[in-house]
Every structure is written in C-alpha cells, then in structure tokens.
Amino acid sequence: MKKTSVLSPKEKKRRRVFTIITILVAIPLLFPLYWIVISSLKGDAEIFQRIPTFLPNKVVLETYITQLTDPATLVALRNSCIIAVGSTVVSMILAVPCAYGLSRFRFKGKKAMLLTFLVTQMLPSSLILTPLYLIYSRIGLLNTYLAPILSTATLSIPFVVLMLRPIFSGIPKELEEAAMIDGCGRFRAFTHIILPITKNGTVTGLAFSFIYAWNDLMYSITFNTQESLRPLTTRVYNFLTLYGTKWNYIMAYGVILALPVLILFIVLQKYIVQGLVSGSVKG
Numbered sequence: 001m002k003k004t005s006v007l008s009p010k011e012k013k014r015r016r017v018f019t020i021i022t023i024l025v026a027i028p029l030l031f032p033l034y035w036i037v038i039s040s041l042k043g044d045a046e047i048f049q050r051i052p053t054f055l056p057n058k059v060v061l062e063t064y065i066t067q068l069t070d071p072a073t074l075v076a077l078r079n080s081c082i083i084a085v086g087s088t089v090v091s092m093i094l095a096v097p098c099a100y101g102l103s104r105f106r107f108k109g110k111k112a113m114l115l116t117f118l119v120t121q122m123l124p125s126s127l128i129l130t131p132l133y134l135i136y137s138r139i140g141l142l143n144t145y146l147a148p149i150l151s152t153a154t155l156s157i158p159f160v161v162l163m164l165r166p167i168f169s170g171i172p173k174e175l176e177e178a179a180m181i182d183g184c185g186r187f188r189a190f191t192h193i194i195l196p197i198t199k200n201g202t203v204t205g206l207a208f209s210f211i212y213a214w215n216d217l218m219y220s221i222t223f224n225t226q227e228s229l230r231p232l233t234t235r236v237y238n239f240l241t242l243y244g245t246k247w248n249y250i251m252a253y254g255v256i257l258a259l260p261v262l263i264l265f266i267v268l269q270k271y272i273v274q275g276l277v278s279g280s281v282k283g
Helices: 009-040 062-068 071-104 110-122 125-139 146-169 173-181 186-197 199-214 218-223 232-239 247-278
Strands: none
Touching: 009 247, 062 071, 062 247, 071 110, 071 146, 071 186, 071 199, 071 232, 110 146, 125 146, 125 218, 146 199, 146 218, 173 186, 186 199, 199 247, 218 232, 232 247
C-alpha cells in the first residue's frame, strides 16, 4: 500500500500562500499572451474601439483561415522547420561532445576556451553580421538554408556547452571506467552510459537550440534576400501596409509563430525543468 503523507496545517497554509503569490506573479506575465490571443479573434472595428474588450464580442477566425491557406505562409513554415531543425542538429552534434571533453579532459587552453564560450554569450548578434556576411558571400552560402542554420548555431552552441559541462562533471568517472573494463571504448561508453544519464540536460539543450533558431529574424533577413527562403518570422512585416497596420492579422500570426514553441515546452517540460536544475550543479 502507498503511504500518503499528511500535511500539517502550517504546511498547508504555507502552500496556499505560495500558490497565491505564484498566481499574482503569473497574471501580469501571462496577460500579454492572453491579449495577443483574444486580439487575434477580434474584427478591425472591435480592436480600434475606444473602450477595449477583454473578450471578443464576435469571434473572427478569418485571420487564421487566411494565413493557414496562404501558400506563402506554408512555404515560410517549411523554411522555419528546415532552419530550426538543421541548426538544432548542428548545435547538438558539436556542443554535446565539446561539453563532455571540457568536463573530462585536462589540456592547455581549457580555461581560455570556457571564457571564450562565456564571452560569446555576452556579445550582441549584430556584431558578427558583417564578418559572417563577407565569409558567406565568398564561399557561396548567401541565399541558402546553410547561412541561417550555421549562424543561429553560433548562438546555441556556447549556451549548450556551458549548460552541459557541469552536468557531465557531476557524473562519476568510475561509471565510464567500469564500462571500459567490460569492453566498451570511450565513444561507446559515452553514447551508452553517459548520454542516457544526462538525458534531461541534453533534451533541454536541444529545446533551447530549436527555439534560438525558430525565433531568428536578423540572420534570415540579412543572408537570404529571396522570399522563398525566408522563415515565418520575416513575414510579420507584410501586415504593415501604407493604409495601416492589420493588428488582428499580426496577433494571429504571432499565435501561429509561437504555437510550435509552446507545444515543445509542454511536451518536454519535465526534462527541461530537471535539466536546468541539474545544470546548476557546480562543475
């Protein structure tokens, strides 16, 4: 039989207080998201009326239907998926072994390398636009998927390395040594022993790598001048016309753009929370 823990009245009261505080903090943080959703369901007249409504008087789905049936939006969705998935694959292939090597081996320049990863997280992305543009133009990567894929990977790789290194450092070396005594090589011990143990941290790094690439706007606009290669984030400007701003279309587009990230967090929330907590361990 399962033992049910009985909370004391003091503990129950403390949990109620924490719950109320959490709700009060969450309301102002979540209200902009709520406003985006309800505004996407309103018509033009209701959006621009003097007294705002917190629920649509009449639900208008035209904004979603128009965009989801627009071939250009579907092409942009395909481009976003290609860029985000490609950047995530590149980031994980490079960052996971790098983080493992920095946690397990001693070599000259290790501290300098870690400092470099840390500094790159502080630099603005716009700082490397011109050097990357010159490099891509010389090797023929402009107007290709590879340009934004590689560029967004430069953002996520340092983050994943700095997050996973403490996690790898927290795993006893005896596990690998025991596996190698049983006949495993270093690579097999890494893939069969270490990676399954660090699944939460690896999934967290994967999720954030995907989000970095999915939300990219600057690199995609700079390196791809062809409309057929640009992702969803670049099409927001299509609703800013000479005759005004189509706010309900922009809000609906924002919902469509944020939906894959929201689904990703809902599906992986258990791994992400545990991965972020395990990544806080000192390495």
